[in-house]
Amino acid sequence: MRSLNDEAGNGPAVASPSHDGRAPAHGGRARFDYLIVGAGFAGSVLAERLARGLDKRVLLIDRRPHIGGNAYDHLNDDGLLIHRYGPHIFHTNSQQVVDYLSRFTGWRPYEHRVLAQAAGQLVPIPINRTTVNRLYGLDLDEAGVATFLKSKAEPVAEVRTSEDVVVGAVGRELYETFFRGYTRKQWGLDPSELDRSVTARVPTRTNDDDRYFGDKFQMMPLHGYTRMFEAMLDHPNITLALGSDHRTVAREVRYDRLIFTGPVDEYFDFRFGRLPYRSLRFRHETVDREWFQPVGVVNYPAEEVAHTRITEYKHLTGQSHPRTALTYEYPSAEGDPYYPVPKPENAALYRQYQALADATPGVHFVGRLATYRYYNMDQVVGQALALYGRLAEAEAKGGTGGGTRAAAERIAAIGGRSATEPVAL
Ligand code: FAD
Numbered sequence: 462m463r464s465l466n467d468e469a470g471n472g473p474a475v476a477s478p479s480h481d482g483r484a485p486a487h488g489g490r491a492r493f494d495y496l497i498v499g500a501g502f503a504g505s506v507l508a509e510r511l512a513r514g515l516d517k518r519v520l521l522i523d524r525r526p527h528i529g530g531n532a533y534d535h536l537n538d539d540g541l542l543i544h545r546y547g548p549h550i551f552h553t554n555s556q557q558v559v560d561y562l563s564r565f566t567g568w569r570p571y572e573h574r575v576l577a578q579a580a581g582q583l584v585p586i587p588i589n590r591t592t593v594n595r596l597y598g599l600d601l602d603e604a605g606v607a608t609f610l611k612s613k614a615e616p617v618a619e620v621r622t623s624e625d626v627v628v629g630a631v632g633r634e635l636y637e638t639f640f641r642g643y644t645r646k647q648w649g650l651d652p653s654e655l656d657r658s659v660t661a662r663v664p665t666r667t668n669d670d671d672r673y674f675g676d677k678f679q680m681m682p683l684h685g686y687t688r689m690f691e692a693m694l695d696h697p698n699i700t701l702a703l704g705s706d707h708r709t710v711a712r713e714v715r716y717d718r719l720i721f722t723g724p725v726d727e728y729f730d731f732r733f734g735r736l737p738y739r740s741l742r743f744r745h746e747t748v749d750r751e752w753f754q755p756v757g758v759v760n761y762p763a764e765e766v767a768h769t770r771i772t773e774y775k776h777l778t779g780q781s782h783p784r785t786a787l788t789y790e791y792p793s794a795e796g797d798p799y800y801p802v803p804k805p806e807n808a809a810l811y812r813q814y815q816a817l818a819d820a821t822p823g824v825h826f827v828g829r830l831a832t833y834r835y836y837n838m839d840q841v842v843g844q845a846l847a848l849y850g851r852l853a854e855a856e857a858k859g860g861t862g863g864g865t866r867a868a869a870e871r872i873a874a875i876g877g878r879s880a881t882e883p884v885a886l
């Protein structure tokens with residue numbers, strides 16, 4: 462991996478002969494086959510594949526001062542490994558995504574468990590047998606819990622919203638205890654205004670399984686995400702420019718193709734209006750005791766508590782340390798875009814941008830912000846690998862490598878908690 466200054470002497474505007482003797486600089490500016498905007502999962506996977514798989518010269522940029530996008534982790538002042546943008550737990554059903562990432566990292570087995578603070582106690586979320594028995598002072602077996610929840614569930618003619626999903630499965634009381642307040646805080650919207658897909662991410666169980674995810678593979682990169690990204694980007698064809706914005710860099714270098722992983726509405730200067738993204742404020746702190754809470758994440762569903770959850774990283778990372786690092790999450794309308802907001806009007810607005818994106822030659826949009834999809838990390842990796850497959854195929858045929866949307870749709874079901882379809886690379 463090179464820096465843009467290595468490439469261009471005094472900075473991006475000044476060219477130098479390329480390091481491999483190919484592709485001389487044009488017009489006094491450094492030249493690349495691909496400019497990739499965003500060094501998160503989407504951009505880094507594509508940089509790695511294009512450099513290593515197709516021998517392309519890639520300039521990978523990010524406006525932040527680090528690689529890894531929202532999955533970036535680092536040691537804090539106390540030497541504790543923390544996630545700057547909140548807890549990132551890797552889980553997937555895709556063997557191909559695991560095989561791909563395993564080229565760059567070993568893994569630490571980790572099954573994520575979450576407790577919710579409800580009715581003065583900590584109970585498992587997703588709702589399971591223990592949750593019901595503890596909250597209601599019962600001792601039901603699995604079948605008993607199923608019958609109990611059925612008696613509480615309200616019939617919903619058409620399950621459309623995030624309220625319908627939960628009320629239809631467990632009834633209004635448990636919905637209000639665990640979902641209504643949390644969702645109103647997290648999204649600034651009532652669950653009745655959000656697509657069903659949002660709360661459907663959290664299943665309901667009648668057995669004792671208290672894992673947050675049901676996926677086949679659940680683990681953490683052995684030395685953290687940033688180390689994994691460093692290994693991924695360690696290639697002489699990849700030039701990295703951090704603290705660099707797309708607009709500035711695009712004026713200063715030459716490139717044949719663009720891969721954009723930032724917000725799609727921003728790319729098009731908000732031509733149809735702003736796509737709503739939800740943000741968060743993170744409060745990171747270290748406390749002077751060995752452990753703070755019994756599991757990696759505790760959720761706070763009550764609407765009057767400002768934060769939604771507290772993460773204690775040592776549970777995730779396995780690190781031994783006399784102190785412990787925490788992150789509190791406070792949802793916010795202002796700040797970096799973290800979550801696309803799944804609701805029908807936003808999907809309609811996104812479709813306008815998508816049509817524009819599809820009609821923009823030489824530019825590919827990929828990732829959570831650029832395709833406005835509430836994707837987990839594995840889904841973004843799958844989406845990026847699928848796009849790479851298309852680009853490689855087109856290259857082999859001497860074509861243009863379009864079809865980003867089709868590629869994205871093929872992998873839409875990779876991750877989440879129910880899908881099992883592998884991605885076709
Ligand atoms: P990003 O990681 O957002 O990367 C995009 C990059 O592009 C950013 O670094 C940004 O700075 C850069 N950029 C944007 N515009 C420009 C520009 N104009 N110029 C230069 N650079 C630009 N997924 C899981 O699988 N498990 C989890 O436990 C999990 N937890 C999460 C917790 C939180 C709080 C959040 C917000 C997300 C979580 N995710 C989780 C989702 C995960 O973060 C994403 O799926 C993944 O990081 C998306 O990768 P990306 O490359 O699409 O986007």
Ligand code: UDP
Pocket residue numbers: 577586639640641643644647659660661662663760762
């Ligand atoms: N949710 C909730 N209560 C919980 C956990 C989740 O209401 O205790 C809802 C909330 O709307 C949340 C969504 O389910 O945004 C998805 O939860 P998940 O934990 O997958 O969110 P993420 O980790 O992506 O922030």
